[in-house]
Amino acid sequence: MGKRSTGRLPAFDPRATGGGGGSDFLTTRLETMVAWARKNSLWPFPFATACCGIEFMSVAAAHYDISRFGSEVIRFSPRQADLLIVAGTVTDKMAPILRRIYDEMPEPKWVISMGVCASSGGFYRAYHVTQGIDEIVPVDVYVPGCPPTPEELIHAVIQLQQKIASGEKSRDSRSRRRAAEQPG
Amino acid sequence: MSGIIDVSRSAPERLTLFQRLYLPEILRGMAVTLRHLLRNLSNPRGMPTILYPERKRDYSGRFRGKHILKTREDGSLKCVACYMCQQACPAECITIVAGEHPKVAYEKYPVVFDIDMLRCVFCGFCVDACPKDAIWMTRDYELAFFSREEAVFGIDKLIERPGLPVKDGYGYRPYYPGDGTNPPRDASAAPVVPGDGDRDVLREKGLPLIERSAGAGPLNAASQAEKSPAAAGGLS
Amino acid sequence: MSAAVEAPAQELEALRERLAASPLAGRARVEDRDLPTFEVGPADWPALARFLRDDPGCRFDLFLDLAGVDNLKRPGSRTRFEAVAHLHSLSRNQHARVRVSLPDAEKPSLPSVEEVWPAANWYEREAYDLFGIEFPGHPNLHRLLCHDAFVGHALRKDYAPGQRWFYEESDLRVPDWARQTDERAGHFETQTLSIGPSHPATHGIIHLLARLDGEKIIRAETIIGYLHRCFEKMAETHHWSQVIPYADRLNYVSAMVNGVGYVRTVEKMLDLEVPPRGQLVRTILSEFTRIVDHAVCIGANLVDIGALTAFVYLYQPRENFYSLMEACCGARLTVSYVRVGGLAIDVPEDFVPRCRGLLDSIPTFLDDVQKLVNNNRIVRDRLQGTGVVTKEQAVAWGLTGPMLRASGVPYDVRRARPYDFYDRFDWDVPIATDGDNFSRYLVRMEEIRQSLKIIRQALDIFPENGPVNSDDWRVVLPPKDAVYHDMESLIYHFKLVMEGIRVPAGERYEWIEGVNGELGFYAVSDGRGGPYRLKVRPPCFPNMAAFEKIVLGGTVSDMIATLGTLNVIAGELDR
Numbered sequence: 003m004g005k006r007s008t009g010r011l012p013a014f015d016p017r018a019t020g021g022g023g024g025s026d027f028l029t030t031r032l033e034t035m036v037a038w039a040r041k042n043s044l045w046p047f048p049f050a051t052a053c054c055g056i057e058f059m060s061v062a063a064a065h066y067d068i069s070r071f072g073s074e075v076i077r078f079s080p081r082q083a084d085l086l087i088v089a090g091t092v093t094d095k096m097a098p099i100l101r102r103i104y105d106e107m108p109e110p111k112w113v114i115s116m117g118v119c120a121s122s123g124g125f126y127r128a129y130h131v132t133q134g135i136d137e138i139v140p141v142d143v144y145v146p147g148c149p150p151t152p153e154e155l156i157h158a159v160i161q162l163q164q165k166i167a168s169g170e171k172s173r174d175s176r177s178r179r180r181a182a183e184q185p186g
Numbered sequence: 187m188s189g190i191i192d193v194s195r196s197a198p199e200r201l202t203l204f205q206r207l208y209l210p211e212i213l214r215g216m217a218v219t220l221r222h223l224l225r226n227l228s229n230p231r232g233m234p235t236i237l238y239p240e241r242k243r244d245y246s247g248r249f250r251g252k253h254i255l256k257t258r259e260d261g262s263l264k265c266v267a268c269y270m271c272q273q274a275c276p277a278e279c280i281t282i283v284a285g286e287h288p289k290v291a292y293e294k295y296p297v298v299f300d301i302d303m304l305r306c307v308f309c310g311f312c313v314d315a316c317p318k319d320a321i322w323m324t325r326d327y328e329l330a331f332f333s334r335e336e337a338v339f340g341i342d343k344l345i346e347r348p349g350l351p352v353k354d355g356y357g358y359r360p361y362y363p364g365d366g367t368n369p370p371r372d373a374s375a376a377p378v379v380p381g382d383g384d385r386d387v388l389r390e391k392g393l394p395l396i397e398r399s400a401g402a403g404p405l406n407a408a409s410q411a412e413k414s415p416a417a418a419g420g421l422s
Numbered sequence: 423m424s425a426a427v428e429a430p431a432q433e434l435e436a437l438r439e440r441l442a443a444s445p446l447a448g449r450a451r452v453e454d455r456d457l458p459t460f461e462v463g464p465a466d467w468p469a470l471a472r473f474l475r476d477d478p479g480c481r482f483d484l485f486l487d488l489a490g491v492d493n494l495k496r497p498g499s500r501t502r503f504e505a506v507a508h509l510h511s512l513s514r515n516q517h518a519r520v521r522v523s524l525p526d527a528e529k530p531s532l533p534s535v536e537e538v539w540p541a542a543n544w545y546e547r548e549a550y551d552l553f554g555i556e557f558p559g560h561p562n563l564h565r566l567l568c569h570d571a572f573v574g575h576a577l578r579k580d581y582a583p584g585q586r587w588f589y590e591e592s593d594l595r596v597p598d599w600a601r602q603t604d605e606r607a608g609h610f611e612t613q614t615l616s617i618g619p620s621h622p623a624t625h626g627i628i629h630l631l632a633r634l635d636g637e638k639i640i641r642a643e644t645i646i647g648y649l650h651r652c653f654e655k656m657a658e659t660h661h662w663s664q665v666i667p668y669a670d671r672l673n674y675v676s677a678m679v680n681g682v683g684y685v686r687t688v689e690k691m692l693d694l695e696v697p698p699r700g701q702l703v704r705t706i707l708s709e710f711t712r713i714v715d716h717a718v719c720i721g722a723n724l725v726d727i728g729a730l731t732a733f734v735y736l737y738q739p740r741e742n743f744y745s746l747m748e749a750c751c752g753a754r755l756t757v758s759y760v761r762v763g764g765l766a767i768d769v770p771e772d773f774v775p776r777c778r779g780l781l782d783s784i785p786t787f788l789d790d791v792q793k794l795v796n797n798n799r800i801v802r803d804r805l806q807g808t809g810v811v812t813k814e815q816a817v818a819w820g821l822t823g824p825m826l827r828a829s830g831v832p833y834d835v836r837r838a839r840p841y842d843f844y845d846r847f848d849w850d851v852p853i854a855t856d857g858d859n860f861s862r863y864l865v866r867m868e869e870i871r872q873s874l875k876i877i878r879q880a881l882d883i884f885p886e887n888g889p890v891n892s893d894d895w896r897v898v899l900p901p902k903d904a905v906y907h908d909m910e911s912l913i914y915h916f917k918l919v920m921e922g923i924r925v926p927a928g929e930r931y932e933w934i935e936g937v938n939g940e941l942g943f944y945a946v947s948d949g950r951g952g953p954y955r956l957k958v959r960p961p962c963f964p965n966m967a968a969f970e971k972i973v974l975g976g977t978v979s980d981m982i983a984t985l986g987t988l989n990v991i992a993g994e995l996d997r
Contacts, residue, residue: 049620051627051649052993053674053756056718060744063737067235078622095569096627096648098591099620118277119651121304122334125277125667128652129576129585130568134304134334144331148307149755151327153238158330160239165332190832191850191872193864197796205797215794219731222790234738248767250752270919276664309667309758314766315919317905317912323752358752360902370906 033169040084040110041163042072047083049103052090054117057149066152071159080106085162086139087155091119092132104139112142112166114158117149124148245325249357250308252326253301255344256319262287263345264320267296274315279305301344303329304337310358319361319369325354433516434458440479446470456690456930457508459519464532467522471538474509474518482509482518484833485539485820485964487931488546489944489957490553494579496948497927502527503555506944507542508931508959512817512831515838519931524555534559541820544967552577552654567647567996570595576655583655599641600631612640617978619648625722625985626992628966630973637977642970649992657956661922662688663762665953670756672958673994676715676937678707678747680994681760686841687932687943688762691925692897700764700890701842706777706880707747707759708842709873713784714740715937715989716866723863723986724795727804727979732791739784746776762923763898764891774881781874781881788870795863805859809972809984812857819971820964823939825988828865829857835935847879862987897923922951931959938962938989960994 046068048058061068062076077083080103092100104113115135118124121144123133135141142165145158205211226233236243245251256264267284285297312321331337346352361367438452441460450462450470462470474482486508493500501523509518524530534557536543546557547566554575557563565572571593574581600614618629627648633641653672657665669684670677682704689696696704717740721733744754750769751759759766795801811821816829826833834851836844852868854861891898895914904911925947933942939961946955965988973981 052651053671055626056675057755059718059737060741063741064734065234065236065737065741066238070235070237078620090626091649091651093569093648093650094586094589095650096619098589099648102591103620118304118307121337122302124305125279125307126651126656127278127584128655129581129583129587130572130647130650130652131586136334142332144304144334144337146303146306146329146331146337147327148309151243151754153236153242154327154329156238157328161330161332189850191852191868192854193852193868194854194856194861196864196868197860201797201799201802206799208799211798215731215798218790218793234741246749246752246770248750248752248770249748270916274664274919276660276667307667307756308753309756310752310766311664311667311758314899315915317915319902319906367901367903368906 034167037167037169041166044071044073044085044112044159044163045075045077045083046073046085046087047077047080047103047107048087048089049100050087050089051092051096052117052119054089054120054149057152057155058087058089058116061152061155066156068156068159071156071163073159080104081108083107084111085159086111086113087116088113088120088135088139089116089149091117091124091126092135092138093130094132095130097132097138100135101138112162113139114143114145114155114162115141116145116155116158118146119148121146245354245357247325247355247357247362249323249325249327250310251324251354251357252303252329253306253312253339253344254322254324254346254352254356255299255341256322257346257348259348261348262292263295263299263341264318265296265299265316266292266294266318266320267299268294268317270315270317271312271321274311275306276309276311277305277307279303279307280312296341299341299344300338302338304331304334313358313360316360317370322356322360323358324352325357326352327354436479437518440477441473444473444477446473455519457517457519459521461521461523464522464524467520468533468535468538470520471535474520475538480511480518481513482511482516483817484510484512484822485535485541485545486510486517486822486940487942487944487957487959488542488549489955490549490555490577491946491955492553492577492579496946496954501525503530503553505532505549505555506929506957508942508944510833510940512833517931517933529556530554531556531558533557534563536560539820540818541964541967544963551575554578564595565647567650569593569647576652577658583652583659594645597631597643599633600643610636615978617981619645622726625990628985628990628992628995630970630981632973632978632981634978637979639973639976639978639981642973642981644966644970646966646992647996650996651993653958653997654956657953659952661952662925663918663923665956666760667756667758670758671993672960672997673715673936673938673941673962673991674756675718675991676711677755677757678704678711678759679715679934679936680941681758682708682842683932683934683936683941684943685760685762686934687930687945688923688925690932691928691930691945691947692762692923694763694892694894694897696764696892697889698843699885699888700892702880702884703765703769703773703890704760705842705844706877706884707750709877709880710743710746710777710780712937713870713873714743716870717787719986719989720791720863720866723983724801726982726986727801729795729798729801732794735787735790735794739780739787742780742783746780749773749776761891761898763894764889768890774884777877777881781877784870784874788867792867802860804979804983805863805987806856807858807860808976808980809859809862809987810857811968811972815968815971816857819968821939821968822964823936823961824862824865824869825965825968826939827852828854828861830855835933835940839933841934843880843883844876846883847876849876849879859983859987924949924951933959936961936994938965938991938994958994958997960997962988962990962995966990966995 050058115121120135123131143158143162147154267282272280272282279302281300282296283298284294287295437458449466453459474480489506491504503524505522507520546560549555550563551565551567569589571589572587612633612635615632615634619627629645631643632639653668656668669680672680717736721736724732748754751757811829813830816826832851832853837851849872852865854865900911905915927947927949929946931944933940941961942959944957945953948954
């Protein structure tokens with residue numbers, strides 16, 4: 003029988019996934035280099051469902067060219083991607099598939115929620131639309147816009163690169179506080 | 187009025203032997219791409235790529251980006267919390283809580299004016315709906331958030347700071363320079379006559395509050411002044 | 423102005439006479455509405471369907487749409503459920519509507535007409551999914567758009583718009599034929615492959631369950647609904663003008679065209695005239711939108727078969743058009759530029775020179791792509807002879823647009839029932855006779871060139887000044903200067919924003935040539951500020967329904983090529 007839908011996932015907790023190594027703050031040169039390499043070679047998996055997918059195509063085309071940021075290889079196989087860009091509305095029918103794609107991606111992986119439909123359901127407060135993909139997958143960067151301009155998406159990728167470089171898994175205040183409580 | 191055009195034979199139905207050998211056509215195709223390559227190499231400035239973030243695309247003055255709440259000269263919001271933008275918004279992303287403004291001329295103001303940027307579809311209906319020229323949109327689109335909570339913009343993030351430049355300039359707005367629209371007359375533009383406005387001062391003094399008669403028209407400091415007993419007697 | 427726009431008296435009389443001469447004489451009647459409307463009971467619906475399709479005076483061979491309507495909250499004495507079908511006669515160039523009132527409110531049921539018009543298959547499934555109307559005789563009556571763990575029927579008036587249900591992958595209904603194993607010729611067996619929904623070539627999210635014998639597809643079923651964003655329910659909960667941003671996101675690759683289709687429906691219900699300048703802006707921008715949509719379609723199609731360069735070349739005119747569109751209304755893709763009665767704002771000063779510049783730049787990209795593609799053996803082998811649809815099949819499956827025209831039927835709404843100045847211009851409707859993927863590619867390329875021709879002529883007659891909006895302030899927001907300083911304008915503005923446009927109670931079906939075919943909107947109003955029911959007739963819905971039949975007998979790689987030429991946009995397909 004039908005089960006009523008659950009609410010949002012809580013904000014991403016770095017300790018819960020345990021991915022990417024022990025401490026939250028980068029201390030060694032090697033980790034800095036690894037972070038530099040990772041942030042400059044983000045290979046996106048464009049999970050393009052709707053209009054934002056068309057704007058993603060613009061980002062991949064000649065005028066904006068995301069390959070300038072290392073995303074030369076746009077792979078439709080989750081095994082070969084490390085950045086999941088959810089572009090477009092995710093419906094309840096599509097939600098398990100999104101989760102499966104996210105699970106199939108190897109660590110380290112990041113998620114950009116492109117557009118307001120993916121981030122919060124947008125203006126579809128409706129019976130078949132997931133009100134934000136953070137009900138299903140943890141999100142690193144939310145990009146507003148309907149659809150966001152290609153520059154906005156590139157701006158989000160740059161923000162994500164800064165996040166990767168800084169080594170912080172998440173910048174929301176609860177995470178930061180918890181990380182500060184940790185010894186070392 | 188003409189008719190119908192049959193394109194079935196606009197490309198020859200069977201390829202010639204020469205075309206069926208893969209290489210000649212591929213080489214012809216590569217000539218096209220090589221031409222593009224050489225053109226780009228000889229004129230890199232002519233390439234269509236916009237090197238964001240160093241260069242930005244020149245969006246027009248109608249661009250629908252982040253909203254901005256306009257202010258009067260004295261720094262207060264022009265918004266009178268009439269809820270028309272909230273009603274017009276298809277995404278229901280605007281939340282307003284109205285409050286009574288101490289100045290009678292202003293009457294209402296928004297205590298809370300939140301726009302959830304992760305619900306907003308940037309349609310511009312709020313700008314179309316506003317009757318007080320209080321909300322515009324700018325050309326700012328560089329918004330990216332790490333959490334959903336930080337995406338709800340309140341008055342402090344939306345207000346236009348007088349004197350400071352607007353990031354990236356104004357975008358979609360209710361009227362443009364030169365189209366002959368006069369912005370709405372603001373109550374504060376008229377001279378503030380003693381005794382008008384500041385209800386709490388009137389209450390303190392025990393003076394009767396201003397009666398609004400039917401023919402007073404839009405609340406206008408000058409038209410109220412003559413009815414104010416305080417103006418007649420002068421404030422002591 | 424074509425005579426098929428209204429139902430002129432003699433055409434209606436002719437239909438009445440044919441009906442009176444038929445065995446259905448006492449059991450059905452024709453009403454005079456915006457379209458000739460047949461009213462019949464559910465038991466006689468299949469007989470009337472056959473009559474309408476086969477009778478020489480009717481010949482309604484193209485099945486356009488079937489909409490369910492829930493009259494629970496609509497004043498007036500009607501049965502709770504009714505089914506409204508729209509038909510078109512290609513030979514007589516006439517539309518008709520059939521209304522079947524379903525007397526049983528608990529278990530509404532209507533015999534299936536899938537045998538008469540195969541196109542009705544998916545429309546009936548959708549009505550079952552969203553309204554709960556049963557269709558005895560339907561070969562495959564299961565949910566189409568909502569997921570399989572969904573409880574209830576979403577478009578019923580007593581269904582809360584936000585009520586969601588939890589869905590897991592294991593809830594997906596897999597048909598029996600896909601589950602069974604069977605052996606052939608000793609060691610070989612057929613296998614079921616699930617292609618999609620997340621697949622690089624599925625253009626968004628389409629799921630094809632295919633039974634394969636080696637590489638050959640011997641049975642297929644398409645599963646859609648992965649982008650069902652509840653447009654029709656959202657339309658019921660918003661005002662008429664607030665539906666415009668939702669309408670943009672139907673066929674999101676060509677947002678302007680959907681907006682024009684929608685507001686035309688409302689304008690016809692209000693009997694409102696848009697000034698010529700407004701109409702011409704709509705025409706020019708719609709044609710540009712058609713060009714860039716075809717460009718993306720061809721580009722994506724070629725990417726699917728491996729030709730990546732053409733995509734990059736075809737994206738350039740799209741970006742240039744985005745600059746133009748952004749200069750007009752402030753957004754690139756989801757423009758929300760139209761309003762009921764005209765446009766949101768007037769075009770900028772340099773509109774005409776910019777359009778001309780864009781017109782001059784587009785043909786070079788097209789020529790480049792043609793040089794790369796037209797005589798390339800790989801493209802020919804992939805696209806020529808694959809995905810064949812014959813003329814009879816195209817009509818039976820309810821196809822419209824380039825798919826229908828590539829099979830040889832010259833039906834284009836801009837020619838059949840001109841609107842917005844299309845009858846004033848000199849242009850041709852491209853058709854092809856082979857009905858394969860390559861023909862569709864050729865038809866689309868030619869349509870781009872014809873659109874360029876139309877835009878050039880439209881720019882020649884474009885008036886320099888004049889209003890773009892109707893001046894009826896009960897519908898159009900008054901100009902800002904008046905709103906700021908004039909009380910009466912402020913009151914009109916207030917009423918429009920707070921209550922929405924008051925459209926008189928009634929119904930209307932209005933259609934335009936969308937990029938993929940006939941885009942129709944069937945709107946029912948009950949006098950409030952928003953639609954009571956808004957059904958979209960999406961052009962790619964029957965195209966996609968036919969897909970599972972077109973791919974039979976072909977290989978998986980042919981299927982990929984065919985899917986590209988269908989130009990399925992999930993936003994429109996699933997709404």
